[in-house]
Amino acid sequence: GENVEQHPSTLSVQEGxxxxxxxxxxxxxxNYFPWYKQELGKRPQLIIDIRSNxxxxxxxxxxxxxxxxxxxxxxxxxxxxxEDSAVYFCAASSxxxxxxxxxxxxxxx
Amino acid sequence: xxxxxxxxxxxxQPVGSPLSLECTVEGTSNPNLYWYRQAAGRGLQLxxxxxxxxxxxxxxPQNLSASRPxxxxxxxxxxxxxxxxxxxxxxxxxxxxxxxxxxxxxxxxxxxx
Numbered sequence: 001g002e003n004v005e006q007h008p009s010t011l012s013v014q015e016g017x018x019x020x021x022x023x024x025x026x027x028x029x030x031n032y033f034p035w036y037k038q039e040l041g042k043r044p045q046l047i048i049d050i051r052s053n054x055x056x057x058x059x060x061x062x063x064x065x066x067x068x069x070x071x072x073x074x075x076x077x078x079x080x081x082x083e084d085s086a087v088y089f090c091a092a093s094s095x096x097x098x099x100x101x102x103x104x105x106x107x108x109x
Numbered sequence: 110x111x112x113x114x115x116x117x118x119x120x121x122q123p124v125g126s127p128l129s130l131e132c133t134v135e136g137t138s139n140p141n142l143y144w145y146r147q148a149a150g151r152g153l154q155l156x157x158x159x160x161x162x163x164x165x166x167x168x169x170p171q172n173l174s175a176s177r178p179x180x181x182x183x184x185x186x187x188x189x190x191x192x193x194x195x196x197x198x199x200x201x202x203x204x205x206x207x208x209x210x211x212x213x214x215x216x217x218x219x220x221x222x
Contacts, residue, residue: 001168006152032208043199043213044153051208089153093208096166097143097201101152 002027004092006100014108019080021103023090024072032093033066033073038102039086047088048075080107111136115200115214122221128173128187130217132200135181140202142183143211144175147197159183195221 003026013019025033031052036044050057050064050073057064061080066073077084085107090100115132122128134140144156155168157175165175172191176184183200200214 030208034210043216045213046210049210091211096155096158096168097203097208097211098155099145099153 002030002092002094002096002098004090004098004100006090006103008103009101010104010106012106012108013080015080015082017080019077019084019105019107021075021088021090021105022072023074023092023100024070025092025098026071027092027094028068028071029094030092033064034091034093034097035062035064035075036089036091036099037086038089044089077105080105082107082109111202111204111212113200113202113212113214115217117217118215119218120220122190122219124192124221125189128185128190128194128219130185130198130200130219132183132185132214133181134202137181137202137204139180140204142177143201144183144185145199145201147199147216149196153199157185190221192221195219 006023034049035047037047038044048059048062048064050066061078063076087102087104089102091097112135141160143158145153147153159165159177162177173187198217201211203209203211
């Protein structure tokens with residue numbers, strides 16, 4: 001089955017800086033790559049996703065890039081704000097949906 | 110609109126006791142259904158997924174089982190809980206192909222004592 005690896009496990013940045021989280025996947029059949037944000041004690045919620053026929057997608061301060069050849073994709077958050085602090089999960093989907101181990105992002109004011 | 114209900118929100122159970130967590134989806138038909146477990150400070154581990162009634166795929170051998178008695182109902186069970194079963198259990202669904210956005214239930218925080 002699919003194996004998704006995510007790093008770093010923790011990330012601390014100053015408000016206004018950029019944050020980058022990287023993921024790799026193993027199953028070349030995976031064709032959908034969502035990113036979820038989970039605030040403390042709450043359910044994960046989708047923030048952005050990308051399909052395998054697209055190399056990059058942007059939504060305001062959030063962007064995701066995908067390199068199918070290398071089987072890796074990344075989340076980029078620019079101009080970080082304290083409310084961006086949360087755990088972020090990447091996922092890869094082929095026959096099911098597998099998640100990375102998560103990145104705890106802390107944005108210091 | 111579609112909604113997902115998961116209950117209970119919290120549960121404290123003694124070691125060796127049975128478990129039954131229920132998840133239902135409203136407003137859609139033939140959803141793909143998932144059970145994930147999140148240990149404290151850890152990632153989302155896929156436990157079971159189902160693409161239809163009676164069709165269950167198990168990802169991790171353990172003392173948990175899942176059933177889908179109805180199209181929009183997914184149940185996670187155990188005959189005898191272990192301490193290591195403690196965690197945050199999340200039900201999720203998506204529609205059509207599995208490569209679409211998954212929506213999560215509110216989660217069940219299970220503590221085995």
